Amino acid sequence: MKIGIPRALLYHKHHKFWTTFFDEIGVDYIVSPETDKQIVANGSNRAIDEACLPSKIMLGQVEWLLDKCDYIFVPRQKYWLKYEMCTKFWALPDLVNTTFRDKKVKLLYYDIYDRKVYRERKAVYKMGKYLGVKRSQIKYAYIMAKQAQMNFDMLRTQKQNAMLESSDKTKILIVAHSYCVGDKYIGEPIINAVKALGCEPIIADYIDEREGIRASLDVTTTMQWPYNRQLVGAVELLKDKVDGIILVTAFPCGTDSMMDELLIRTYKDKPMITLTVDAQSGTAGMETRLESFVDIIELKKQAQQQSATDGE
Amino acid sequence: MDRKDIIVCFPHIGNYAYAFRYLMEKGFGVSYLIPPPITKKTLEIGSKYSPDYVCVPFKYCLGTYIEALALGANCLAQIYGECRLEYYGELQERLLRDMGYEFEFFNMAEIKWTSPKSIMKNLKIVNPDVSIAKVVAAAPTTIKIIEALDKFEDFIRRNVGFEVNNGEFDRTYNEFLAQLAKADDGKTVKKLIKDCWGALNAIKVDKPEHTIKVGFVGDYYTVQEPFSNHFMEKELAKFGMEVYRQMNFSCTIIHNQNKRKRDYAKDYVKFDIGATANSTIAEAIEFARSGCDGVIQVKSFGCMPENDAMPILQRVSEDLNIPILHFSFDSQTSETGVRTRLEAFYDMIEVRKSSERRKAV
Numbered sequence: 001m002k003i004g005i006p007r008a009l010l011y012h013k014h015h016k017f018w019t020t021f022f023d024e025i026g027v028d029y030i031v032s033p034e035t036d037k038q039i040v041a042n043g044s045n046r047a048i049d050e051a052c053l054p055s056k057i058m059l060g061q062v063e064w065l066l067d068k069c070d071y072i073f074v075p076r077q078k079y080w081l082k083y084e085m086c087t088k089f090w091a092l093p094d095l096v097n098t099t100f101r102d103k104k105v106k107l108l109y110y111d112i113y114d115r116k117v118y119r120e121r122k123a124v125y126k127m128g129k130y131l132g133v134k135r136s137q138i139k140y141a142y143i144m145a146k147q148a149q150m151n152f153d154m155l156r157t158q159k160q161n162a163m164l165e166s167s168d169k170t171k172i173l174i175v176a177h178s179y180c181v182g183d184k185y186i187g188e189p190i191i192n193a194v195k196a197l198g199c200e201p202i203i204a205d206y207i208d209e210r211e212g213i214r215a216s217l218d219v220t221t222t223m224q225w226p227y228n229r230q231l232v233g234a235v236e237l238l239k240d241k242v243d244g245i246i247l248v249t250a251f252p253c254g255t256d257s258m259m260d261e262l263l264i265r266t267y268k269d270k271p272m273i274t275l276t277v278d279a280q281s282g283t284a285g286m287e288t289r290l291e292s293f294v295d296i297i298e299l300k301k302q303a304q305q306q307s308a309t310d311g312e
Numbered sequence: 313m314d315r316k317d318i319i320v321c322f323p324h325i326g327n328y329a330y331a332f333r334y335l336m337e338k339g340f341g342v343s344y345l346i347p348p349p350i351t352k353k354t355l356e357i358g359s360k361y362s363p364d365y366v367c368v369p370f371k372y373c374l375g376t377y378i379e380a381l382a383l384g385a386n387c388l389a390q391i392y393g394e395c396r397l398e399y400y401g402e403l404q405e406r407l408l409r410d411m412g413y414e415f416e417f418f419n420m421a422e423i424k425w426t427s428p429k430s431i432m433k434n435l436k437i438v439n440p441d442v443s444i445a446k447v448v449a450a451a452p453t454t455i456k457i458i459e460a461l462d463k464f465e466d467f468i469r470r471n472v473g474f475e476v477n478n479g480e481f482d483r484t485y486n487e488f489l490a491q492l493a494k495a496d497d498g499k500t501v502k503k504l505i506k507d508c509w510g511a512l513n514a515i516k517v518d519k520p521e522h523t524i525k526v527g528f529v530g531d532y533y534t535v536q537e538p539f540s541n542h543f544m545e546k547e548l549a550k551f552g553m554e555v556y557r558q559m560n561f562s563c564t565i566i567h568n569q570n571k572r573k574r575d576y577a578k579d580y581v582k583f584d585i586g587a588t589a590n591s592t593i594a595e596a597i598e599f600a601r602s603g604c605d606g607v608i609q610v611k612s613f614g615c616m617p618e619n620d621a622m623p624i625l626q627r628v629s630e631d632l633n634i635p636i637l638h639f640s641f642d643s644q645t646s647e648t649g650v651r652t653r654l655e656a657f658y659d660m661i662e663v664r665k666s667s668e669r670r671k672a673v
Binding site for chain 1 (some may be wrong): 367396401410613616617624
């Protein structure tokens with residue numbers, strides 16, 4: 001038996017957890033490759049026009065996996081850390097099922113369907129039972145997987161924090177969902193462009209989940225999407241340490257359309273730019289905009305230094 | 313603030329402003345401003361101050377708020393939901409405050425429904441000395457008004473295309489609404505409803521034996537607010553179609569049928585896919601099975617749950633052999649484009665029907 005994991009959406013958030021879990025229970029798995037133009041095109045053909053780019057990529061990745069495995073792992077996550085997710089994540093298994101109905105695709109269900117704290121563990125147990133694994137083995141695998149993911153996240157956060165302190169390059173905060181910033185088609189060109197301009201990209205998504213959500217409580221009271229909250233919290237925590245903010249949105253992301261407005265209104269004195277990525281143009285024309293954005297930041301920085309020395 | 317000075321306003325959705333008025337004036341003891349009808353101007357103002365990619369209902373609500381504030385409203389209300397609607401209230405309040413308006417904001421997303429203290433605290437935003445007993449006493453009549461509005465509109469939707477004297481339904485109904493805006497107690501409301509129902513039934517209708525029936529589904533706001541779907545129900549009636557619609561306040565808030573509908577759509581959707589998407593699919597299936605000739609789905613552009621419902625609706629269309637037409641409304645959709653597509657849809661259904669009849673003969 002072989003399980004296919006599409007490299008899209010929540011894979012970028014939980015990949016260590018999932019892969020370690022399947023390793024520990026001894027199930028063979030295959031992860032689809034990095035997103036390229038062909039996968040995006042396949043996904044766009046399958047999806048309706050209005051669907052958001054990450055969900056199109058998801059369909060493209062699933063299509064790549066179709067003949068290469070027995071089960072496809074499409075998680076459904078309705079809640080995360082007691083907050084409601086975007087409805088796309090509620091509908092994902094149904095969406096994949098309907099889209100590939102004539103291919104007789106078999107999905108491995110993994111369903112976090114209410115806000116209770118232990119729901120993730122329950123979902124893992126249910127999936128393990130379906131795969132015919134012993135309970136004790138699932139328990140062990142779950143703990144190992146959880147720890148692996150935690151270590152991975154923690155090291156990433158620590159590394160970034162250390163860089164924030166030590167680096168004296170211009171630091172630019174990239175505010176984007178994990179499935180945008182971690183994707184080769186959406187995120188990587190932006191990060192590379194920022195690096196090429198001689199700046200240090202700081203990824204807002206790399207901040208600790210709980211810490212970010214806690215910080216976001218001061219900014220917004222009724223926002224329900226946990227990952228958006230994490231990003232808002234990241235901006236709140238890092239706003240004094242960075243020089244500029246890039247808001248990356250995959251067109252037409254519903255949650256980002258409102259979060260961006262909140263960020264623009266709350267942090268008025270920070271230089272901010274919105275980059276929208278869609279399936280057709282990708283990130284074309286972005287370099288020029290980023291270049292002028294960085295120029296503005298550097299001019300502002302120089303002016304500030306000038307006034308500081310004049311003051312003395 | 314003195315209680316006489318509070319003027320509450322809720323964004324337009326269908327004709328429910330008349331029910332809200334009764335609840336606010338009789339239950340909460342504050343005055344209510346029935347907002348002016350939505351026009352192109354409302355949408356223009358709303359789009360000007362809204363984020364670009366947000367769904368259109370947000371823009372309509374914001375436009376209505378700005379117009380109402382200019383007319384003297386000073387307490388605005390917003391509901392909550394499972395999709396972006398949950399976050400509407402906070403962002404709209406923020407936008408309006410940044411524009412320099414002063415008002416109270418009753419945001420139902422802030423209420424924790426499990427805590428009586430939180431409920432009371434939020435209700436006191438509307439009226440600092442609110443009496444729960446009075447609110448409860450006004451509730452039955454409010455519910456009666458909502459049910460009557462839904463029943464009448466349902467009746468009108470099915471018959472307005474076949475009226476003998478043009479415009480008679482609209483005239484009767486508008487008269488009823490005008491009187492409802494002045495009704496002060498349960499008895500008057502009851503009498504009004506009875507009279508109007510009689511008057512509507514007395515209107516002469518010339519209905520052929522076989523009519524074209526169309527089901528109307530879509531997202532909560534767009535399907536219920538006629539301006540936001542370009543008065544599509546009326547356009548359809550002009551072609552001589554019967555329009556059926558299940559989505560209204562009675563079927564969702566008063567007699568909640570979400571669970572029944574979710575079960576009904578089990579073959580196509582295994583899970584709850586958010587907000588109105590499950591009921592959209594269930595309604596489409598129900599219309600197809602009960603002999604409708606076509607289904608029209610209306611939604612705002614980028615509506616998260618309805619987007620997920622679209623591919624599933626295409627499967628329903630394939631399986632049950634029923635044409636489904638999708639409309640996405642943005643702030644700039646042209647009216648002519650809508651009418652052309654509707655005409656084509658009508659022609660297609662008619663050709664299908666006549667070929668079926670020929671086969672049967």
